[in-house]
Every structure is written in C-alpha cells, then in structure tokens.
Amino acid sequence: MIKQYIQENESRMQEELFSLIRIPSISSESKHQPDMLRCAERWRELLIAAGADRAEVMPTEGNPMVYAERIIDAQAPTVLIYGHYDVMPVEPLNLWHSDPFEPVIRDGHIFARGADDDKGQSFIQAKAFEYLTQNGLLKHNVKFILEGEEEIGSPSLETFCEQHKQLLKADIVLVSDTSMLSAELPSLTTGLRGLSYWQVEVTGPNRDLHSGHFGGAVMNPINALCKMIAQLTDADGRITIPHFYDDVEEVSAEEREMIAHIPFDEEKYKAAIGIKDVFGEKGYSTLERNSCRPSFDCCGIWGGYTGEGAKTVIPSKAYAKISTRLVPHQNSEKIAQLVAQHLQSIAPTGVTVKVEYLHGGEGYVCPISLPAYKAAEKGFELAFGKRPLPVRRGGSIPIIATFEKVLGIKTILMGFGLESNAIHSPNENMPLSMIRRGIEAVAHFHLFFDEV
C-alpha cells in the first residue's frame, strides 16, 4: 500500500522536493539570508499540505524555525521529527557537473546541494507523515521542527528549545540526517561524534613584506601557522593538545568486537576516495578511527599570495579553520578552551595568534534497547529486507545532545544517506530508490511505534 502510494504520487513529490532544493539556503553566507526565510516558508506550505493541522515559521535570534504538528490525541505518545533546511556552501563550483541549485536526475540520482543533506532526508520524513495522514493510519501525535542553522552549529536551537519546552514536548525525537553503511548494508546510527571548530589568525608584520629584504630575519606568519598546525598531531595520528584525551571513553572490547564484524572492505574504501593509504590513530581500525575516536582536521587555510605565478612576499597574516571531532563524554566547550590555550602557548616568536571559537557540540549514544529503536529497526527491515546494524558514526549533530539535555528526550537516527551521496562536496546526490525506501521505512516506524 505504501509502495503504491509512493508510485502514484512520485512526480508530484519530486517537484515538491525540487522546489525546496532550488532555494539556495546556505546558512554560512549572510547574503543568503532572504533565502533562509523563503525556504522555511516553503517547508511550512509543504507540511500543511502533507497533513499538519498547524504549521508556523517561528523567529529565533538567527534563522527562523519551521514548526508543524498533527495532534491526534493529547494522551497519545508524540514523535518529534527534527530536520534542517539549511545547506552547506557549494565551492568549489567548477567541480559540479550541474548547477548545485537546479536539481537534475542522472542515472536515478538527484544531483544538487541538499539532495541528501538534509532537504532530501527531511523530505522522506514529511512524505511518510503524509502517507499516514492521508490514509488515516496515524495513531500518535507528530511534531516537526526544521531549523536553518544546522550547518553552522545550531546557535539558536538550544535557546529555542528552552523557550518552547511545552510546544516541543514529545516521547522520542526522530531524525533523518545520517547515512547507512551501504544500500546493501542498512544500519541505524547509535552514536555520533561531537565537534569543536575554530578560526585561527596569525599576525606577523603589520604589512606584507618583501621576502628578499626581510626573509630570514622576521617570522613569517604562514611558516608559523604551519608549525602550529603541524604540532597538533603526532606521527602516530594522536592529538598532542595536553588533556585532550582526558575524558575520552575507551571503546569497550565488546563494541570493538562488533565493529570488527561490520563488513568493510578497506581496499574498496581507499579506491572510492582515491587514496593509496589510510592514516589515523595508531592501534585503531579505520571504522574505529572515523566513529569512536576523536580527530583533528584543518578544514581551510589561507594567507599570502595565492594567484597565478609567483609573488615573493612575507604576508602580514595567515588564517586557518580547524576542527576536532569529539567522542561522547568530551565536552566541546572544555576542548575549545584547551585548544585556544594550547595554540597561544605554542605561538612562535614574532607573531601573535587570535583564536576564535566558531561553534561546537557534544557527541551522543543511543541505547539499542529503546522501544523506539526497535520500531526503527523493524521499519528498516521491512523496507530494506535486512535487519539494520547498530553503528556509531563519525559525523556530528550537536543538537541531538541538546535535545537530551534540554528536552530530556532520546533521539532515533533513521538516516538514509550513502557514502557516495557526497554531502558537503561537489555533486551531492541522492538515489531516488533511497528516497522511496526511506519513506517506506519511516512509515513502518510509525506503525510499529504504536505497537511497542
């Protein structure tokens, strides 16, 4: 019945999704502010059309929230569905094979920014909800909250939750913003990493200097920045910031055993991303390194002359955007302080260092014994024909920890992304087949949720 519903409505649904994707709602670029409101408004319309009996665009300090609900019975349990309508920047544009904001279908995949993260995945939730309401199958209450600042660290969400505890009251949060191991290996995400993200500015001389007249006598801020970043990790892939690992929970022997049994082909993994060798913390496997262990990455760096040809210059300034992924129990604010202090302490002679904390959030672990987890497991099993594996993932959705802290609710992560969807990268895409199966899985989740 659900399969038939999807088939009969697919072309309309696709146009609805495209209408969301076409709005370039890049939250990190202030010029897109009007697009944020347009996108929120479009979501409001779509949620009403899908069956919400109330839907609003609600202001925050930053980009607005979309809130919608369908209240079946004040006594019935409530599922709060979270998603986000903002997307990542699209640079480098020249690597896209088509306009990132004009979705096209090639080989059964939608190609566009947001096709997966998170317009595509949130849309799955909305359409499963639509199926249930249109067919009178919804037996519990459903609330939606869609935010416009997830990709910049959800600065307004915590306050919004604090201010609207009653409105957001629910028994479980449901999120589609993660990925599965592969289309053949359905999995449910039971853990996420936390995050801290900084911008570092290194200042040397008060103006760009001629590298011939000054070279050798003055600390070059790019040289200095490189030395600082280089020192933050050692040859064994360990982060060298003092006390960084203090709160890191060692992965248990049982969990390591379970991870070791996840089908994973390292040669295929390397081939898929075009690297000769993996590299990471000594003593841990690739799957452990990218899910249960912290990491340090320089996400961007710039300074000096970056144009064509050569310019012999000692620049006045050099910049980097650096981030760490954190594991449960590490506190992002504490890490933010450790890193800022450490960067100041290792600043080379002759430069000054400014560290700006951009955002952060905590990791999360979901117990697989939760009834709602069981419902999600069954939903996946019906849609994909296989019982999903419980796995921890390396990404961060800091707000999951916020929901637990502020609203006191656990979250179920029913993610339908695939590795090859290239989220945050050029040519982000989403297979149409995953959207269809996602809608099925979520619809079944709701149906099983009433039973467990």
Next chain:
Amino acid sequence: MIKQYIQENESRMQEELFSLIRIPSISSESKHQPDMLRCAERWRELLIAAGADRAEVMPTEGNPMVYAERIIDAQAPTVLIYGHYDVMPVEPLNLWHSDPFEPVIRDGHIFARGADDDKGQSFIQAKAFEYLTQNGLLKHNVKFILEGEEEIGSPSLETFCEQHKQLLKADIVLVSDTSMLSAELPSLTTGLRGLSYWQVEVTGPNRDLHSGHFGGAVMNPINALCKMIAQLTDADGRITIPHFYDDVEEVSAEEREMIAHIPFDEEKYKAAIGIKDVFGEKGYSTLERNSCRPSFDCCGIWGGYTGEGAKTVIPSKAYAKISTRLVPHQNSEKIAQLVAQHLQSIAPTGVTVKVEYLHGGEGYVCPISLPAYKAAEKGFELAFGKRPLPVRRGGSIPIIATFEKVLGIKTILMGFGLESNAIHSPNENMPLSMIRRGIEAVAHFHLFFDEV
C-alpha cells in the same frame, strides 16, 4: 646645473613617470598581457624623447624588451642600463589608500604600484641620461634594456642576451632596482641573494570529504602540507633540507665586522613593521640574516574552505607557494632539485605531492675595487653629501648573475629605494626628493665614469 635642469623640467618629468605608472603592467597575471606591450611602447617613446638615437620594442618568447641606445663613438666605453617595466600584483587591494595605478602625491611621496620598483627607479636613469644628452655632456655610449618579466623571474632574458650579445656589448651594467639603508645612510649594494620559488600541490582524497565521516581515518592534505612546511626549518631558524647549506659561503670575519658597524636600530626596525621580536638563524644578526644568509619563506598557502563561517570538510587538495633566498655560490637549479626531492621524501602517508619549480636565479657579489663602483660612489657622495656604505642586500635580481655569465659584464647597483617605500606591498611609494637626488647621482656617475 643638474639641480636647475631638474627643477625646470620637473612637472613634465612627473607627467611622463605617471604615464608609465598608469599602465597596470603586472607580469604575473596573464590578463595584463596587452598592458605589457603598451608599457614597453611608452618606454620606447620616452627614451627617444630623452635622447636615444635608436629605440625599439623587441619580441621575446614572453613579454617584449625595450632596447634603446645613444652611440657617441664606437671606440668609447659603453654603459648598459638595465631596468624593468613590469610590476608586482596589487592584492590585497583593500589596504591601498588610493588606486595603485592612479599615482597621487601625498606628503612629497608618489603613491602607486611601481612608483619605486622599478618604474620610478628606471625613470631616474632615463632622466639622468636626458640631462646629459640635452646638454651635450655624454662622452660614452649608453644602452638601455628594460624587461617586462623581472617580477616573474626573467624567463626570457637569458635567451635574449644570448641572441643579442653584440647589441648588448658594454663595459658595465648599471641598475637602479635596489634600496639604500636610509635617506640619511646612502649605500651601494654590493651583493644580492639568489632565489628559488616553487608551487607545491598536496592531494589527498579525490574529492572534498565530510570531516565527520572521514576525520581521523584519512590524511588531510592541509594537515599534511603544514607538517611538510613546518619540517623545512628548525627551532633555530635553520633550513633542514639535506645538503642545503653545502655551497653556502660563510660570511668572512671582516665582512661581519663591517656589518656590525652599519648603524642599525633593531627596536626601530621592529616598531616599523609592527613585530614584538625578530626571528632568524641562531648565531647571526638581523642584518646578516636578511642579506648574507639563506632564508625560507612560505609566500602563499591555500586549501579547503576559506569563506565566512564554518565548513566541516577534509579538502581534496592544498597548495603552497614556497621560496628560498640563496647566497652567492648556491646554485638555484641545484637547490630546486634538493627541495623537490626532499618534499617528496617527507610527504606523509596517504597524500601525493607535486612540486612545480616556478623560477630562480643566482646571487651576486660586486667587488668594490671596480672603477665603475668608484664612479658610483662619487655620484652618491655628490648627491647625498655622504660617502655611501657598501652593503649586501637580501633581495634578488637573478639577471645580474645572468649578465655576468652570458655577457661577461659586472653590474653596479645604484639603488634609490627606501625601506619605507613598501615595494611589493600595498601603498608602494617613492619620495620625490629621492627621485631628484637619484637623477643627480646617476648624472654624476656618468661624468665620473669618463674620468676613471
């Protein structure tokens, strides 16, 4: 008499110089190619007007050369004047107080790209020549060669010299493209450093990756590039590339003694460029470090997300422009190979490194016993009222070594730049007083040159 000539002709001269400056002849940016030809053509007109009996714009593989001559007597000695009409890029544009290509006079200084390097300084040579020809004072032959690729390493000059040995035949080369210690401390440059310049490209994964999904398991190319650059110098400011110092001539005790007596206020130096501490090779003074010792500088770096806010990405690629200044006896090609090999050898696991050699050239030492050096010394003494100090400088004019190698001629470096002229930087400028005194000094050089 020369003072009077300058005074009577100053406003015309200024307009002539401005007409050169207004042409944005940036050799490193291919879009400026038409400007190169325009600038060469303008120089040709000005040299004819100044008294050349022949002037031509001559093609090369790259930007054209301007050649001009005034032959007084085939048996008389010949002075070959070298300059360059190309200029450096102007970024960062927002730091300029006025349009870099629309010269303005503020507080007795001309502000514009090229006001000093090298349009202003070459202009001094042209106007001294004009004075001598217009007043029948020139007793030897004068040739001019102005190139349009000095700022990108003079890729066509060596071949041009090889092909025009007869045309360029001369007894001495005279160049105004260096600076003095200060307006009160006239000096003649007796040594220059060499240069090697590379672009380094580090490639990790075949596309930008999500730092959550991959962070910790994959070598990040920015992390890798920083580690590589950080390793190239040690905590004592020494370059760590094996065999880098093999051919470095140790500065003699006498020369160090002479350098120690150059009036130099390190506190003023630091204050002028806004740094708290100098930094450089252990065991050497600042003046030694920036003139007689090699140096390593990262002139530019870029990779990953550099826009507003945060993007959690492991980029596919990271880039740097790196350069070393070399001292006499170090061979730039040999160093180019050493560095390229070393960079490959220290490439971290999981990335590939491409090293592109952009350009280079050798250092130079001028014996102060040369008769032409004595003439320059006297010219300076008359114009500035003080005998100039012989000093080695840290910049590079690789073609000086080329003139010696190909044409067999030594070069006299009569430079009129000042530290505060900010060449290669925003707000490049040139004091009008230095242009006047420069013209005087060069005119006297020619007059003394006939005597020595």
